[in-house]
Amino acid sequence: MAxxxxxxxxxxxxxxxxxxxxxxxxxxxxxxxxxxxxxxxELHGNERFxxxxxxxxxxxxxxxxxxxxxxxxxxxxxxxRPSKANGxxxxxxxxxxxxxxxxxxxxxxxxxxxxQKISSPEPPKAVSAGKRKRDYEPESKYYKASDWLRGxxxxxxxxxxxxxxxxxxxxxxxTFRLMEEADGIPWQDIRDVLSWATxxxxxxxxxxxAGNFRAKYNQLVSQMERPQKPGKQDIxxxxxxxxxxxxxxxxxxxxxx
Numbered sequence: 001m002a003x004x005x006x007x008x009x010x011x012x013x014x015x016x017x018x019x020x021x022x023x024x025x026x027x028x029x030x031x032x033x034x035x036x037x038x039x040x041x042e043l044h045g046n047e048r049f050x051x052x053x054x055x056x057x058x059x060x061x062x063x064x065x066x067x068x069x070x071x072x073x074x075x076x077x078x079x080x081r082p083s084k085a086n087g088x089x090x091x092x093x094x095x096x097x098x099x100x101x102x103x104x105x106x107x108x109x110x111x112x113x114x115x116q117k118i119s120s121p122e123p124p125k126a127v128s129a130g131k132r133k134r135d136y137e138p139e140s141k142y143y144k145a146s147d148w149l150r151g152x153x154x155x156x157x158x159x160x161x162x163x164x165x166x167x168x169x170x171x172x173x174x175t176f177r178l179m180e181e182a183d184g185i186p187w188q189d190i191r192d193v194l195s196w197a198t199x200x201x202x203x204x205x206x207x208x209x210a211g212n213f214r215a216k217y218n219q220l221v222s223q224m225e226r227p228q229k230p231g232k233q234d235i236x237x238x239x240x241x242x243x244x245x246x247x248x249x250x251x252x253x254x255x256x257x
Contacts, residue, residue: 015218023047056184136173146172156204172210
């Protein structure tokens with residue numbers, strides 16, 4: 001049975017704060033349309049920065065719903081009509097789907113909390129090769145973004161940072177990949193927001209890892225869209241050593257990711 005509803009989360013409130021009424025209306029309509037048909041509309045306003053995040057969550061909710069429906073169908077075929085003790089009404093199904101989706105979100109947050117430990121005096125633990133699912137070559141865009149962020153962290157940290165070693169860079173690279181592939185955020189948007197965050201007067205001292213950047217992404221987008229006071233972003237940046245020739249990942253300004 002096709003799902004006839006769209007789950008909306010309180011977390012979205014922070015993301016849509018800077019949007020106007022018209023942008024919120026277009027965003028809501030696009031979410032309903034995508035949830036029902038799988039078709040996406042071309043968005044031109046600020047809502048286009050928020051839609052990829054909600055779209056990725058809709059995909060996870062739909063997958064959980066389909067998997068639950070499949071299991072219920074199989075149980076019905078194997079044992080006939082479920083007994084009253086084992087049967088689930090529509091309200092219970094929705095509650096279970098919501099819990100599964102929430103559990104998935106909590107797992108993602110817990111998985112990347114360890115990235116934030118880079119700002120702690122305690123040295124980061126090495127990530128064993130057996131636990132890491134992928135190895136990223138230095139030429140990959142995810143590795144380049146991670147290595148570039150390492151340079152920005154050294155520059156922006158409010159206190160002396162410990163050395164950020166290769167296993168941590170590999171973990172960061174995987175985080176950037178997940179933002180693009182799992183969260184559905186366009187790579188250009190990831191680069192733009194990361195560049196802005198590491199230059200912002202407040203956020204440059206807060207974004208000290210890729211996991212922290214992913215967790216704060218929606219909040220960063222909201223802040224980025226707000227009008228800035230003259231001179232607030234006028235900060236000398238300078239390239240991170242070793243990236244002057246990375247043309248395929250260089251912005252129009254002095255940042256290179």
